[in-house]
Amino acid sequence: xxxxxxxxxGRLLEKCGVKVFAECSLPAGxxxxxxxxxxxxxxxxxxxPASFDDRICSLVYEIWNAVSPVRPADGEFHRxxxxxxxxxxxxxxxxxxxxxxxxxxxxxHRSPLAVYRSLLGVSWGESMKPQRVVKRFxxxxxxxxxxxxxxxxxxxxxxxxxxxxxxxxxxxxxxxLGLFRDARTAAFLxxxxxxxxNNERYAGTLSERMVAWKSRQFEWWARAQxxxxxxxxxxNWKMET
Numbered sequence: 001x002x003x004x005x006x007x008x009x010g011r012l013l014e015k016c017g018v019k020v021f022a023e024c025s026l027p028a029g030x031x032x033x034x035x036x037x038x039x040x041x042x043x044x045x046x047x048x049p050a051s052f053d054d055r056i057c058s059l060v061y062e063i064w065n066a067v068s069p070v071r072p073a074d075g076e077f078h079r080x081x082x083x084x085x086x087x088x089x090x091x092x093x094x095x096x097x098x099x100x101x102x103x104x105x106x107x108x109h110r111s112p113l114a115v116y117r118s119l120l121g122v123s124w125g126e127s128m129k130p131q132r133v134v135k136r137f138x139x140x141x142x143x144x145x146x147x148x149x150x151x152x153x154x155x156x157x158x159x160x161x162x163x164x165x166x167x168x169x170x171x172x173x174x175x176x177l178g179l180f181r182d183a184r185t186a187a188f189l190x191x192x193x194x195x196x197x198n199n200e201r202y203a204g205t206l207s208e209r210m211v212a213w214k215s216r217q218f219e220w221w222a223r224a225q226x227x228x229x230x231x232x233x234x235x236n237w238k239m240e241t
Contacts, residue, residue, distance in 0.1 A: 001140060002086060003118040003125075004108040005156035008193065010083045012170065015188045016179040019080040079179065081106075086136070088143040104177060105151035107144045112137050112231055114157070116218045120211050126204040130218040134225050141230040152176060153237045160192060 010020040088105060095102050116133055119125030144151060152173060159166040167189055174181045206214070222228055 001107075001109050001112075001115050001137070003115050003122075004110050005154070005159075006083050006108050008156070009106060009108055009154065010081065011193075012185070012188055013081050013179075015185040016170075016174055016181060017079065018179065020083060079177065086140060088140060088147060089136075091143060091147060102150070105144065105147050106173070107151055107153040107234070108156050109153060109231075109234055110155065110157045112222060112227055113215065113218060117211065117215055120206055120214060121204045123204055126206050130214060131221045131225075134218065134221040134227050137222075138225055138227055138230055141227075141234055145233065148237070153234055155235065160194075163189070163192075166192060 013020050082103075088107065091103075091105070112134075115137075116128075116130070119128055119133065144153070152169075154169055155165075159169065170181065170185065170189060173179070174185075
């Protein structure tokens with residue numbers, strides 16, 4: 001989920017020897033995929049719109065392959081990661097593009113209401129309608145449950161408050177992906193910086209009263225659309241999965 005510690009996770013992965021690329025949102029946005037889309041819209045105007053994202057994902061894979069500095073002797077990837085909030089929504093496109101190099105997903109999550117209130121605190125999120133965000137969350141939760149056989153979930157709120165949890169979670173991730181853990185990793189786990197420190201440049205302008213009103217709307221839509229039940233399945237997902 002966005003605003004759920006993806007930057008923090010990227011920093012943790014770097015301490016475990018993973019090359020982390022900048023955000024690559026799917027579908028388009030202010031991201032690598034968005035730039036590719038804008039650059040190629042005219043050239044690919046003849047392509048069926050249904051296959052446009054597939055073509056973009058394939059091209060993004062080629063870009064990753066070209067710029068990745070981590071290469072074993074056979075020229076293939078070793079380990080790299082992409083900070084991709086909502087990437088699970090387009091996982092089939094990525095699977096088709098990456099073929100036998102299908103990605104492993106690390107799903108950062110916290111309370112949907114907390115995420116929505118965080119979105120209201122940034123300029124690019126404050127205009128998002130509650131019903132739209134609830135719909136996006138439900139879709140995200142459905143998709144990640146489809147990926148349980150090649151994913152691991154992290155409860156960001158619990159990790160922030162429970163040293164034993166985040167240490168055990170990191171140990172499991174290191175084992176699952178064949179990474180390494182050293183003194184840098186241990187120091188980062190000990191420090192565990194706060195998540196979602198808002199950049200003043202992107203600070204929202206909504207009043208506390210408006211945030212409270214929108215939050216009540218979000219809670220109503222969440223109940224109406226069954227978001228709480230869907231999130232409970234992920235929240236109860238054991239980290240050993």
